[in-house]
Amino acid sequence: MLLLVIMNDLIPYIERYFTSRLTPAEKEQFENRCRSDEAFADEVAFYIAVRGALRSELHGDKSKRVLDAVPDPKVVKLSRSKAFRVALSVAASVLLVILGYFVFFDRPQSSRQLAEAYINQHLMHLSQTMSGSRDSLQLGIEAYNRNDYTIALQAFQDVYRRQPNNRDAKEYTGYVYLVTKKYDQALQQFDELVSMGGRFNRGLFLKAVALMHRNASDDQEQATQLLRQVVTQKSGGSQEAEEWLRKF
Numbered sequence: 001m002l003l004l005v006i007m008n009d010l011i012p013y014i015e016r017y018f019t020s021r022l023t024p025a026e027k028e029q030f031e032n033r034c035r036s037d038e039a040f041a042d043e044v045a046f047y048i049a050v051r052g053a054l055r056s057e058l059h060g061d062k063s064k065r066v067l068d069a070v071p072d073p074k075v076v077k078l079s080r081s082k083a084f085r086v087a088l089s090v091a092a093s094v095l096l097v098i099l100g101y102f103v104f105f106d107r108p109q110s111s112r113q114l115a116e117a118y119i120n121q122h123l124m125h126l127s128q129t130m131s132g133s134r135d136s137l138q139l140g141i142e143a144y145n146r147n148d149y150t151i152a153l154q155a156f157q158d159v160y161r162r163q164p165n166n167r168d169a170k171e172y173t174g175y176v177y178l179v180t181k182k183y184d185q186a187l188q189q190f191d192e193l194v195s196m197g198g199r200f201n202r203g204l205f206l207k208a209v210a211l212m213h214r215n216a217s218d219d220q221e222q223a224t225q226l227l228r229q230v231v232t233q234k235s236g237g238s239q240e241a242e243e244w245l246r247k248f
Contacts, residue, residue: 010040014047111220114244115212123175135159137169149176167196174206183214205230205237224248 016022017030034041126141140155153176159169174189187210194203208226211219227241 010043011047014044018048110215111212111223111244111248112215114247115209118209118240119179119213123179126172126175136162137166137172140169140172144172144176149180152176165196167193167198167201170196171202171206174210178206178210178213181213183210186210200236202236204233204235205241208237208241220248 013030017027022030034044126144128138128141136155136159140152140159143149143151143155153173156169156173156176159166160173163169170189170193174186174193177183177186177189187207190203190207190210192203193206194201196203204226208223208230211223211226224245227245230236230238230241231245
């Protein structure tokens with residue numbers, strides 16, 4: 001019977017990563033360590049290889065019992081030497097894949113995560129207007145920034161009724177609907193914003209953001225098409241659109 005010595009305290013840590021039991025900050029730390037610590041990356045690769053070899057070599061209830069026990073013990077006894085040889089051979093190739101993944105690629109984000117990050121960073125707080133007068137738009141911005149979306153919506157709509165060419169009022173109205181997750185109304189506002197024209201109009205881009213955040217069945221495909229239009233037309237949001245398209 002062959003004795004396979006597996007890394008002691010690293011096993012539970014690695015297991016938590018692959019079973020999604022680390023916090024986002026811990027996941028980032030894990031991935032950074034894979035990039036910078038070759039020995040650690042080697043242990044990650046070996047862990048994956050051992051799990052794969054065990055699945056291949058052992059079967060039935062016995063396989064399940066051994067696999068379930070892998071993260072906890074410091075020493076795992078294998079009854080067949082072939083599993084050990086397979087694990088070693090696979091480990092080298094897996095290591096190359098792991099290192100290549102962490103070095104050359106960022107961990108992919110979903111389109112919804114990209115949209116949510118953008119909303120949190122850019123749309124949750126509006127800049128005050130340059131005018132010193134406390135007009136309806138200014139009052140709407142103040143209400144929006146204190147999360148009083150009902151008052152903000154009324155103010156923005158009032159400005160748009162009186163000034164139908166005011167793109168800010170239309171755009172901010174869409175923001176209110178977007179951050180309150182009233183996606184259909186937000187999409188309508190951004191469609192109307194597009195129809196208003198003008199240089200660097202952000203309507204197409206914001207519509208894509210709304211679709212990505214809603215994340216319904218065909219929203220991703222529609223959002224991708226819109227982002228391509230934004231890049232082609234160099235309209236508002238083209239820089240973010242180009243970056244996001246590389247991540248899809």
